[in-house]
Amino acid sequence: MTSDRSQAWQPEHLAIIGVGLLGGSVALAAKQRWPSLKVVGSSRKEETRQRMIELGIVDQAYADVETCVASADLIVVAAPVVQIASMLPMISAASPPDATITDVGSTKQAIVDAAELDAAAAARFVGSHPIAGSEKSGLEYAVANLFRGKHCIVTSTDRTDQKRLEQVSQFWRQLECRVVTMSPQQHDTALAAASHMPHIVAAALAQSLPMEFASLTGTGFNDTTRIAAGDPLMWRQIVEANASSVLDQLERFGSRLESFRDAIKRADWDGVERLFSDARTAKQQILRVVDRATSPDL
Amino acid sequence: MTSDRSQAWQPEHLAIIGVGLLGGSVALAAKQRWPSLKVVGSSRKEETRQRMIELGIVDQAYADVETCVASADLIVVAAPVVQIASMLPMISAASPPDATITDVGSTKQAIVDAAELDAAAAARFVGSHPIAGSEKSGLEYAVANLFRGKHCIVTSTDRTDQKRLEQVSQFWRQLECRVVTMSPQQHDTALAAASHMPHIVAAALAQSLPMEFASLTGTGFNDTTRIAAGDPLMWRQIVEANASSVLDQLERFGSRLESFRDAIKRADWDGVERLFSDARTAKQQILRVVDRATSPDL
Numbered sequence: 001m002t003s004d005r006s007q008a009w010q011p012e013h014l015a016i017i018g019v020g021l022l023g024g025s026v027a028l029a030a031k032q033r034w035p036s037l038k039v040v041g042s043s044r045k046e047e048t049r050q051r052m053i054e055l056g057i058v059d060q061a062y063a064d065v066e067t068c069v070a071s072a073d074l075i076v077v078a079a080p081v082v083q084i085a086s087m088l089p090m091i092s093a094a095s096p097p098d099a100t101i102t103d104v105g106s107t108k109q110a111i112v113d114a115a116e117l118d119a120a121a122a123a124r125f126v127g128s129h130p131i132a133g134s135e136k137s138g139l140e141y142a143v144a145n146l147f148r149g150k151h152c153i154v155t156s157t158d159r160t161d162q163k164r165l166e167q168v169s170q171f172w173r174q175l176e177c178r179v180v181t182m183s184p185q186q187h188d189t190a191l192a193a194a195s196h197m198p199h200i201v202a203a204a205l206a207q208s209l210p211m212e213f214a215s216l217t218g219t220g221f222n223d224t225t226r227i228a229a230g231d232p233l234m235w236r237q238i239v240e241a242n243a244s245s246v247l248d249q250l251e252r253f254g255s256r257l258e259s260f261r262d263a264i265k266r267a268d269w270d271g272v273e274r275l276f277s278d279a280r281t282a283k284q285q286i287l288r289v290v291d292r293a294t295s296p297d298l
Numbered sequence: 299m300t301s302d303r304s305q306a307w308q309p310e311h312l313a314i315i316g317v318g319l320l321g322g323s324v325a326l327a328a329k330q331r332w333p334s335l336k337v338v339g340s341s342r343k344e345e346t347r348q349r350m351i352e353l354g355i356v357d358q359a360y361a362d363v364e365t366c367v368a369s370a371d372l373i374v375v376a377a378p379v380v381q382i383a384s385m386l387p388m389i390s391a392a393s394p395p396d397a398t399i400t401d402v403g404s405t406k407q408a409i410v411d412a413a414e415l416d417a418a419a420a421a422r423f424v425g426s427h428p429i430a431g432s433e434k435s436g437l438e439y440a441v442a443n444l445f446r447g448k449h450c451i452v453t454s455t456d457r458t459d460q461k462r463l464e465q466v467s468q469f470w471r472q473l474e475c476r477v478v479t480m481s482p483q484q485h486d487t488a489l490a491a492a493s494h495m496p497h498i499v500a501a502a503l504a505q506s507l508p509m510e511f512a513s514l515t516g517t518g519f520n521d522t523t524r525i526a527a528g529d530p531l532m533w534r535q536i537v538e539a540n541a542s543s544v545l546d547q548l549e550r551f552g553s554r555l556e557s558f559r560d561a562i563k564r565a566d567w568d569g570v571e572r573l574f575s576d577a578r579t580a581k582q583q584i585l586r587v588v589d590r591a592t593s594p595d596l
Contacts, residue, residue: 203577279501
């Protein structure tokens with residue numbers, strides 16, 4: 001493991017565009033991995049720029065994205081998903097020709113499609129999505145170990161530069177992610193099922209509780225709806241960027257829910273038990289896969 | 299607080315019928331509160347009887363319910379919900395006339411209705427539902443602090459004996475529960491929304507994930523589906539005993555989910571953001587109520 005890591009590609013000058021929970025955590029994790037790495041970050045807000053310096057998250061903070069990326073060899077765009085696509089041509093034009101550009105967006109098809117419309121961006125961009133986060137948001141919650149043991153999806157298309165794909169993969173591996181490569185479309189289908197649709201379900205569930213019963217909720221209800229506290233604007237943008245896969249998965253979920261409703265209406269209690277039993281089996285299988293994925297040996 | 303507790307009613311001989319996670323935890327919590335309390339328990343399985351003695355959960359273990367309750371002044375029936383109703387006449391007949399009988403069942407209307415059909419049971423039974431538990435089940439997971447800071451619903455009807463209602467309420471308060479009194483019907487409506495329907499939603503969600511994406515789930519998916527690992531037989535019985543309220547709540551949840559689906563189909567992204575925002579507001583309100591309820595001062 002150590003020898004792999006020492007031979008792997010490493011950045012010397014990392015620029016983070018948008019230093020919030022994710023961008024800040026990338027900066028902290030990279031700084032911990034390579035103490036001599038130069039890390040710079042950008043934010044339009046003066047207050048955020050001050051705070052990222054105070055917290056030791058970056059060495060230098062810029063208001064202007066073009067200045068921020070001018071000397072970087074690796075650029076991580078951690079802006080909201082809807083902004084990433086529109087920023088890529090400008091970032092490509094302003095950064096050194098050898099620089100590699102990646103992101104941390106929760107959707108991939110729209111971002112990669114946009115990158116590939118711009119020749120310079122197409123040559124330098126490799127999409128990433130580290131599956132790590134929190135219902136909290138903002139710089140103050142950034143932590144160096146956010147990515148440890150987590151999966152990171154790195155996207156590959158016909159037009160992806162293979163050398164840069166390898167660099168980006170090595171970067172995430174060295175932040176202790178498990179890297180999985182797939183197409184942007186595969187990513188969006190998978191994440192609709194594993195993340196985006198569940199978020200909508202949790203939100204609908206939080207809303208469906210008559211408030212007079214709030215004090216009677218237990219850990220069951222509260223865990224099931226934890227993610228409903230997420231940032232509405234961020235989730236709007238994720239759903240917008242992945243609408244068709246999200247609708248497909250909502251359909252799939254709806255038909256499972258319908259099976260429960262039908263069995264209850266028919267008073268088919270054996271059927272209800274079978275459905276609960278199938279759900280438990282599925283949950284246990286998922287847990288085994290997740291436990292394996294996050295075990296410290298991997 | 300201490301003076302209230304010292305003046306409150308206390309049992310001298312507690313019988314637990316069905317010593318699993320909940321029954322075992324009632325025994326441990328009561329023993330901790332009143333070290334000189336005699337605690338006896340029943341189980342049909344020889345192995346469980348041995349284990350409840352080994353773990354120090356009860357002083358004596360019986361195979362036979364009638365012998366177990368013969369000298370008790372408080373009897374807590376912690377059997378599966380479908381068995382509680384049918385056991386109450388037998389328990390009433392076998393226990394001292396002054397004994398108080400309660401339970402820990404997750405549904406109340408069917409159990410209280412059954413108790414009130416039997417004159418002896420009607421006079422002695424007060425329904426309880428401590429809102430505490432785990433996706434785990436069994437004696438081995440019993441802990442003395444399971445009820446601390448949790449709500450316990452105690453049911454009251456026209457036929458409930460007021461002295462026993464007070465005893466049962468004081469019993470749970472001394473196990474550090476917050477006691478709420480309501481009718482069995484109000485209980486079942488509230489719990490359908492706060493617990494039973496969310497369980498079905500979590501189960502449907504666990505089942506709706508294509509298994510090839512299991513490794514890409516994060517803490518969001520896994521918290522949202524945690525309770526899907528619960529015991530299928532227990533949940534079948536809960537849903538069976540509370541079918542009509544569960545169907546009403548499924549309807550309510552379904553219409554919230556439909557609002558999301560409609561807004562996405564119409565590409566009404568402002569509408570999607572508003573729904574996420576409403577959900578976050580609801581979740582935050584619920585969290586404030588829950589935090590207040592479980593704060594150590596109360």
